[in-house]
Amino acid sequence: MSVHDTAEPSRRDFLYIATGAAGAVGAAAAVWPFIDQMNPDAGTLALAAIEVNVSSVAPGQSITAKWRGKPVFIRQRTPEEIEQAKSVPLADLKDPVARNQNLPADAQATDANRSAPGKEQWLVMVGVCTHLGCIPLGQQGPYNGWFCPCHGSSYDTAGRIRQGPAPENMAVPPFEFISDTTVRVG
Template identity: 80%
Template sequence: MSAHDTAEPNRRDFLYIATGAVGAVGVVTALWPFIDQMNPDAATLALAAIDVDVSQVAEGQSIVAKWRGKPVAIRQRTAAEVKAAKDTALGQLKDPVARNANLPADAPATDANRSAPEKEQWLVMVQVCTHLGCIPLGQSGPYDGWFCPCHGSVYDTAGRIRQGPAPENMAIPPFKFTSDTTVRIG
């Protein structure tokens, strides 16, 4: 063993570690403005929740609100639409999961799990096709629900995928009725 082979750190080792630490702090300091600018701005955070007045929506009509840059369909379904959705057996559905942000992730796609609690005629749903993100047409297709003309996905009156290439039901965002005529989304 020579005089240069010591197991203890020397001044050169300390300088390497100190230089590396100062360099790492410098890199983080230089990158922080770029990382911080990726956070949503105040206008986006303000739209985290929106209130929508549904007092003018008649039975059988829909309105579309914009929430977090996505169209959200709010539909007051007719009694026939509610009955058709309730009468659909889960075995007939391509996607048996509700996809409702207000329920557990594995909740079944029954009409009750897709509609508003205690207001079964109301459906609040992100109106984006789950195939490639297109915007389906409302009150269209063989189930009088939504039809995506881009690739042929067909959804029923509860927003559940019935035919076509879409793999999942349309999503139900977090929402609640704050009064009989106002729904808060987000």
């Protein structure tokens, strides 16, 4: 064993470690703005949940609220519209899946699985056509539901795709009635 073999770190070892640590901190500081810009902006976070007063919506009427930058259709359906939606056999549906975020992903697209639990007259859905993201027109088309004039997709009174190029039913966002007149979306 020579005089120069020691277990003690040398000054050179310390400088290597300090330089590496400073480089790592500098790289992290340089990369952080790129990572941080991927977070949702404050406006999106503020709209993570909205509360909508539906007391003035009469049967047969709907309102549109904005949630996470998308329109949400809230409709109080008439008894005739409910019966029309209930009478559709599942085999006639283009998309047999409910697309309701409040239910399991494989729930069937029955009228009950598309409407508000215990308040079947209420329909809450993201008002975006599932074909190319257009905004369908309400109480239009051959099924008296929603019609997207851009490419001809028709939805029934439960927001289920019935004809046209749209591949899926309109999505039902997470929602709940927090009172008889207020629905929380998100």
